[in-house]
Amino acid sequence: MVALTDSLFAEARNEQVDVACSHCGLEVPLGRIALETTEQFCCAGCQVVYTAIRAHGLDRYYCMQAASPGAPTPARLSGRNYLELDNAEFLDSYALRLGANLRSIEFFLEGVHCSACIWLVEKLARVAPGVVESRLDLGRTLVRVVWDERTTQLSRVAQALDSLGYPPHVGRDVKSRELRQLDNRKLLIKIALAGAGAGNVMLLAFALYGGSFHGMEGQYSALFRWMSLVIGLVVLLGPGSLFFRGAIAALRTRTAHLDLPIAIGLGAGTIAGTINTVSGQGEIYFDSLTGLVFFLLVGRYIQRRLEQRATDTVERLFSLTPSYARLRQGDTVREVPIEALELGQLVEVLAGGSFPADGRVVEGESSVDLSLLTGESRPVTVVAGDNVFAGALNVARPLTAQISALGRDTRVGKLLCLMQDCAQRKAPIVQLADRFAGYFTVASLVLFVGTYFGWRLLDSRHALDHAVTLLIVSCPCGLGLATPFAVSVALGRAARASILVKGGEVLEKLISAPAHRSSVFLDKTGTLTDPGLRLIEWHGASNQRPRLEAEIAALESKVNHPVARALSHLQPTDAAHLPLSTELLQASGNGVEGKVDGRHLHIGSEAFVVAALSDKHTINTGSFFPQWATDASQATSKRGNTPVWVAVDGSLAAIIGVGSEIRSDAKSTIAALQGRGFRVAILSGDDPTAVRMVGAQLGLDEMQCHGGLTPEGKVQFVEAAAGHGPVIMVGDGVNDAAALSAANVGLAVRGGAEASLTAADAYLGRPGVGVIVELLDGAARTMSVIRRCLWVSLGYNVVAAVLAITGSIGPLGAAILMPMASFTVLAIALVSRTFDKTLTHSVTSGAEWEASSWK
């Protein structure tokens, strides 16, 4: 065992072989490589999860994970105790009672991504005894857990899920989710009934058509007709009643809805068919009518599933806002649900936790990650008296804060309200087919009346026959199917290319934006730049650099802080510098102190290093630090990077500039967008100088770089630009969320905050911004497919209508023509290329992929 580890270590040392994390398979930072064991971990989260999985004999997870596709992600756990879940009131409102001792609840899970995850989550009973069943819905990342109250508590179950790397969040909107599910099931049952009825009536109709060519005994044809009538009435009065109700609603609101001609067609056909069946002569229509009901219902079902995917995303957002707080009363601290908090109370926030409310720090000193609100990825130092905001992440050490605003009154709460407002103010979704509906309704009714009276003058016996044939052929079967089907096929393909689009209207809006009048606004941090920080510049003796980098990486890998994480990824150019022993002496939000191979290191902000060194030597800082250091530090901040000072054994060794790197495809994407005629600009909350620096590198002049914007400021900007033409906003943070909803089309990039995913119309699931161009091209192709489908089905309708008016075809011809229209439309939608990876290929470098999965 020892020999094995030694050789592994030597390998890493001498040959620069990447050591892979035993859990997630990502590269292990050199500072984290452990000597004693073969099991290596890239972070503490992976280690906890790996241990939990091994301890419960669930090793097979790793075999399955290796076999399933998808990018590896390091495990992230909350490490919470979830005690608030055991609250009786909480259980009564969110958990269902299934029997005397059994209860069930639904959790949204973070980190579920592959088929191996399904297996692991469903083996929850092994990790948490007392769990009776756990079933995962991969599409919605929702798990339903049934547990036995006598043997376990819900907090234990939640802890077990957390220890497997899937932090659970309680789904709040239990009732509406259940209602939606019931609705879905009802629609599915309707489709089944309509489909079975249509199939059987069609079989009978074939017999009747055969009979009409070759002759059939009267008693049999009467039997077939009566059976068609019975089945037809079941279908039309059952599932078909949906369209009659829709038509009545349309009449009440005096709007032309597609349901109206459908309902009139169905109604007239049913009445005529019934009369003809009873009288024993003429056509019975039920084959066409039932088929129509079936196809239209299928179209609706597809559409509804797409809409629900969007609703689920909103729900997941609300489940992610912190649901509990650590309330401090006197000397005791207990976890309470967030609803129980009151203004003026004291809450404790541990390192790694997020603030449940806005407030003022009364005790402690730490750094706070405000990226949720400002988009700024570097944490801010806070001391007693500073304000903190709900949703902000406490990075370094525990803080106690006095609550000054709660819920909707907090800054993030106001931002979410703003986002909802913007989303509601959006123009109502106008489906392409619906635009036809008004004309279509009027046209088919006029033609119906015209045909009926026209034929009464010529041949009164067949007048109703021809008129009903017309209504059947003009029923927009293909028209109704074309849009939802083409859109769902395109969305499915886009999803396979990792672009999640929330609905067909998004594609329509993307393409209806004429490029020369449209603006594209891009957020800087996390969108144009890589999420996460990296070492950008180095000031100091370059011959010292390799050894120092290795030592910094070793020390910083022991600390959890965004800057530390960036520095822990430094790879020494010469492996001989790999330090052998690392000892962490002190860490705060401002810096770290430690011993690496006997050398005493101070790494941190200027103030931290200066204070540490003055303590030791009581020297005059002015003379101690050379001019180059101060200059380098100032230049670094001017460029938008954070200066990190490094001192070795009491003397200053280097100044490091830490910042975010511009994505490799950012420049080419901006050029491509400008080439298409879009006006491109950067909207950022960062310092204006830093924004201009980035803009200059991307080929944008100062007028197109707007820095120092608040979330509200971004919305104003978007709204001002919306006056000139459509606006596409691309962003990743909560600070972009409101602007994303305010824009005509909002795009969220990979690694973004959950709020931005909710506000956005589409989520670009691959790293980089090049996907934007791919999406625009795919949308254009999809819209041309939809148009083609609509024209084809409209063509069928016009030809068939002409044939019906002239009396050239009877209902038999209509019954053959109409399904053909539908099948042509389906074939076009399936065969056409929309989102194919081969069409627009965006280059993704490995480093970028890794950076984004690290966030």
Added chain:
Amino acid sequence: MEVIYILMPLAILLAAGALVAFMRAAAGGQFDDLDTPPYRMLHDDEADVPVPNPGTPSTPTPPPTTLA
């Protein structure tokens, strides 16, 4: 051909049986989640008891031997 008076209702009855079976499945929620089951069926069945020796994930298959 009078047999058709028996065969037809019988056929309809069969179809109705299948329809009722589907409706019960739909009402029972079997079609709520269409994403997970295709993966779930790939997981091998195994006795749900803790494995005594967690450590060997899988045994390598022996190399194919030629028939002597």
